[in-house]
Amino acid sequence: MSDAITAEGLVKRYGEVTALDGLSFTVPRGTVLALLGPNGAGKTTTVRVLTTLLRPDGGRATVAGYDVVGDARRLRSSIGLSGQYAAVDEHLTGAENLEMIGRLYHLGAKRSKARARELLERFDLTDAANRPVKGYSGGMRRRVDLAGALVADPPVLFLDEPTTGLDPRARAALWDTISELVAAGSTLLLTTQYMEEADHLADQIMVVDHGRAIARGTADELKDQVGGSRIELTVTDAAELETARQALARFAAGAVRTVPESLQITVAVTDGPESLRQVLGLLADAGVRVRDAGLRRPTLDDVYLTLTGHQASGTDPQAREATR
Amino acid sequence: MNALTMPIADGWTIARRNTRKIRRSPDLLGSAIMFPIVFVLMFAYVFGSVIDVPGMSYREFLLPGIFVQAVLVSAQVTGYTLTLDLQKGIFDRFRSLPMAPSGVLIGQTVSDLLMNLASLVVMAVMGLIVGWRVHTAPHEAVLGFGLLLLFAYAFSWFTATVALALRTPESFNNIATTLSFPLMFVSNAFLDSSDLPAPLRVVAEWNPVSTITQAARELFGNTSAAMKTADAWPLQHAVPASLLWIAVILVVFIPLATRLYKKAVSA
Ligand SMILES: Nc1ncnc2c1ncn2[C@@H]1O[C@H](COP(=O)(O)OP(=O)(O)OP(=O)(O)O)[C@@H](O)[C@H]1O
Ligand SMILES: [Mg+2]
Numbered sequence: 001m002s003d004a005i006t007a008e009g010l011v012k013r014y015g016e017v018t019a020l021d022g023l024s025f026t027v028p029r030g031t032v033l034a035l036l037g038p039n040g041a042g043k044t045t046t047v048r049v050l051t052t053l054l055r056p057d058g059g060r061a062t063v064a065g066y067d068v069v070g071d072a073r074r075l076r077s078s079i080g081l082s083g084q085y086a087a088v089d090e091h092l093t094g095a096e097n098l099e100m101i102g103r104l105y106h107l108g109a110k111r112s113k114a115r116a117r118e119l120l121e122r123f124d125l126t127d128a129a130n131r132p133v134k135g136y137s138g139g140m141r142r143r144v145d146l147a148g149a150l151v152a153d154p155p156v157l158f159l160d161e162p163t164t165g166l167d168p169r170a171r172a173a174l175w176d177t178i179s180e181l182v183a184a185g186s187t188l189l190l191t192t193q194y195m196e197e198a199d200h201l202a203d204q205i206m207v208v209d210h211g212r213a214i215a216r217g218t219a220d221e222l223k224d225q226v227g228g229s230r231i232e233l234t235v236t237d238a239a240e241l242e243t244a245r246q247a248l249a250r251f252a253a254g255a256v257r258t259v260p261e262s263l264q265i266t267v268a269v270t271d272g273p274e275s276l277r278q279v280l281g282l283l284a285d286a287g288v289r290v291r292d293a294g295l296r297r298p299t300l301d302d303v304y305l306t307l308t309g310h311q312a313s314g315t316d317p318q319a320r321e322a323t324r
Numbered sequence: 325m326n327a328l329t330m331p332i333a334d335g336w337t338i339a340r341r342n343t344r345k346i347r348r349s350p351d352l353l354g355s356a357i358m359f360p361i362v363f364v365l366m367f368a369y370v371f372g373s374v375i376d377v378p379g380m381s382y383r384e385f386l387l388p389g390i391f392v393q394a395v396l397v398s399a400q401v402t403g404y405t406l407t408l409d410l411q412k413g414i415f416d417r418f419r420s421l422p423m424a425p426s427g428v429l430i431g432q433t434v435s436d437l438l439m440n441l442a443s444l445v446v447m448a449v450m451g452l453i454v455g456w457r458v459h460t461a462p463h464e465a466v467l468g469f470g471l472l473l474l475f476a477y478a479f480s481w482f483t484a485t486v487a488l489a490l491r492t493p494e495s496f497n498n499i500a501t502t503l504s505f506p507l508m509f510v511s512n513a514f515l516d517s518s519d520l521p522a523p524l525r526v527v528a529e530w531n532p533v534s535t536i537t538q539a540a541r542e543l544f545g546n547t548s549a550a551m552k553t554a555d556a557w558p559l560q561h562a563v564p565a566s567l568l569w570i571a572v573i574l575v576v577f578i579p580l581a582t583r584l585y586k587k588a589v590s591a
Contacts, residue, residue, distance in 0.1 A: 051420050054590065076422040083420075087413035091345040103337045104423040106325055132348060148417065 004029040004064055004156050004187035005050060011058030012045050012211075019045040021211035022059065027189055027204075029155075032182055034202035035191040036300075038308055042211040043191040044084050047160045050189065051081045064156050077105070080149035084160040084191075086141040087148075090134040094125050094144045097133060098151055105152040112151075119147040122177065124170070138165050146174065150181070157181065157188045163197060175200060195300035205300070209308045223298045226306045228253055229272040231279060234292040235263050244290075247282045251275040254306060263291070268298070268306075331424040338431020339438070342405070346439055352401065356439050360394050360447040367514065368454045377516055379550025387456040388540035389513030391447060391472055392533055396508065398443050399479040400500045402436045403487030407496045410488075415589040429581055433480040440476040444469060459545030468543030471566055475536050478573040485577045488584035512559075513537045518552045529556035532569045538562035 005027040012020040019042045027033045035043045048054040050063055052072040061068045066075035088097050095116050102112025120129045123143040133141060142165050149157055159178075163171040178201055182188055192198055198205050199219050206216040215222055231251070235244050241258060244265055249256050254268040269275040272295045283290055298306075325333060346352050367390060372382045409415060418428055448456075448469075458465045486503075487496045510528050511517065517528035528534055539562035541547050558565035 053416055053419055073422055076420060079420065081417075081420040083413060083416055085413050087415075087417035089341065089345070089414055090412070091348050092341060096341075096344065100337060100341055101417070101421065104334060104418070104421040104427075106330075106333070106422065 002029055003027060004031075005033075005062070005189060007046075007050070007059065007061040009059035010046070010049055010056050010061060012042075012049060012054060013057050019211050020049070020056070020059075023208070023211060023213060024059075025206055025213060025216065027187055029187055030182065030185050031203040032178075032188040032190060032201055034198040034205045035189065035208055036193075036195075036198055036205055036304060037191075037208040041208045041308075043208060044160055045211070046208070047081070047083070047158050047189065047191060051079060051158050052076060077152070078154055079156045079158060080152060080154040081158045082146045082149040082160065082162055084164075086145035088133050088141055088144050091132055093130050093132055094120055094136070094140075094147075095129040097144055098147055101148045101151045107152060115151055119150060123147050124173065139167055139170055142166060143170065143174075150177075155186060157186055159188065159190045161191055161193065163192070163194065171197075195304060199300055207304065207307050214307050215303070219300055222300065222303045226268070226298050226303050228268045228270050228298070230266055230296050230298055230302060231269055231272070231276055232264065232266045232292075232294050232296060233279070233290060235265075236289040236291050238263060240288045241265070243286050243288050244283060247279055247286065247288075250282075251279060257305065266302075268302070327424075331426045331430055334423040334427025335430030335434060337423075338427055339435040340431075342432060342435035343438060345405075346435065352439075356398060356401075356443045357446055359397060360390075360443055361450055363390055363393065364447065364450040364454060371514065375515060377548070377551065379548030380546070381455065383451075383455045384457065384546045385516075385541070385548075386514065387447075387451040388468075388544060388546055389511075389537045390451075391444060391540060392475070392513055392537045393508050394443055394447050395440055395472055395476040396479060396504055396533070398440045399436065399476050400483050400504070401439065402432055402480040403483030403496050403500065404493060405436075406432060406484055406487040407491060407493040410491055410588060411493070419589055425586065426582055429481075429484055429578075429585055433477060433484065436480050437473060437477050441473060444472060456546075460543060464543050464545075468540050471536070471539055471543065471563070471570075474570050475566065478570045478577070481577040481581050482573055485581040485584060488581060488588045491588060507531065507533055511537065516551060518554055526556075529554050529559055532558075532566075534559065535562055535565045535569055539566040 003026040008024050010020045010023040023042065023046060035046060037043055045054065049056050050061055050068060052068050052075060055069060063075050064078035066078065068075060092100065098116035098119055099112045102115050103109065107115065120126050123146065125140060125143055128136060128140060133144060136144070146162055149159065163174055166174065178188065190201060203218065204216060205219060205222060207214050215225060217225065231248065233244060233248065235241055238260065241260060241263060245256055245258055248265055248267045251269050252267045253270050257266045276293065276295050280290065280293060367386050368383050372386065375382050377385045483500065486499060490496050490499060510524055511531045511533040512528060513533055517525055517534060520528055535558040538559050542562055
């Protein structure tokens, strides 16, 4: 058994909505798979099925060799979960929450206490350890919840949008923690809206939409898959955007993406340097004042956009929170 | 850990969590302590001044009824807290852990039993202050409190079942209030049920609240020979009938609550 997670044709329906539509994948032991997809793609549903919180309507899945339906109890001993919304007890302190989780993993009173202390330190919560969670900030709650997933040092971890709502420092700290865990042999299934996070942490990225996997590979493989290079161009005035867009459209190998706020246009092209030269020539003739122009490899954002037709979320969590 | 010890150990862990919560929630604690004080005073002095029972003081007659009422009200905490927890994500956490699923309900009912015990102690002290006395041997009085606590525990499973079926604190509160008023007042808890008109009297005589109240009166010696005794079987054999009621409630509602819990948390 070299796969820590296997899913075969998972189906989950909510009335008319098909949340999972025959999803299949495997996650080799000791690796990180990131699930990427727009809102409602089925990421949380996947996590809930694999952590035994939801029974699939069809298909089969195993985690750490245990069937999600038939062997739920033993499966739960082998996993740690931090769901999309923090599942902590508001009336208990951070320390009490973690200690309770340890006891429910049957670690015993002493180890549960020690483990709680360790994790609070690791997540920079020592000062707040003995205050009820009720008075914690959103990011602090999130950290207690994440610590909860690590209490039993489980071989397989599920983190559903783990860094949503964390400040950049806490996010970087969590990335370090995750990297350490994975280096020590843990397997991780992670969902995220941040391309940067997937790029940084994941061995493999799977893009899901409408409950189906639409692409899978390493970040580089996915970038190659959408192919070509990008021309990225910034004009000086909003009035020039349309002219520039039309000029670029003549070389486009895909959709032309315009961001009016930043006066920026991006387009995928096949022959990068030659296209760029011609575009600049055209724009010079049309009198468009180009402020910045360049050629770049596709980013994960481009991959995501091309595959799902959705703009990826910004990399700034605050900005994203505000738009929710 | 095996199939028998795990629910107990996990239930204990959850019960500890709940008692901590109760200690930190002034509203819950307040109602557990304040409620008995207010009720003993109100019934003893307000109702006590207009209601007469033959052959004994109304306060002595009243207190066992008040005990039963307190237990009914406190047991509703079980259902109410479950609906609150259902609205948060904490059950997801529990279900992703290798704990015994029954541990959640066992823990909840056990912690509420502890709260009920505290509330009964306050109540008994208040009773002694206003003139209630135990007239039986100490072991019978202990049996009386034991019976009340057993009933409290069983009734917690009932409120848990109602809560898990309704799922929101608002609807639970509505139903709980609507159900507990007739249950309390169409009974012999506050007055002599043989004074009631025929249809109400029959309901009152077969009401489990009357059975438990009668049993408590007998075990504390708060009865009088001058009072008419009802012919209804449960009042003639109040102690065994109470035990029977408790057993029936437990047998019906433990599996029902457990099933509803599984359903409620996986939705
Ligand atoms: N309890 C539910 N009842 C009805 N529909 C649901 C339920 N949970 C999820 N769905 C639907 O299933 C689909 C997948 O939802 P899911 O939560 O898995 O998406 P997601 O990829 O996690 O999205 P997000 O990025 O917003 O967290 C959505 O269309 C959603 O509306
Ligand atoms: Mg989600």
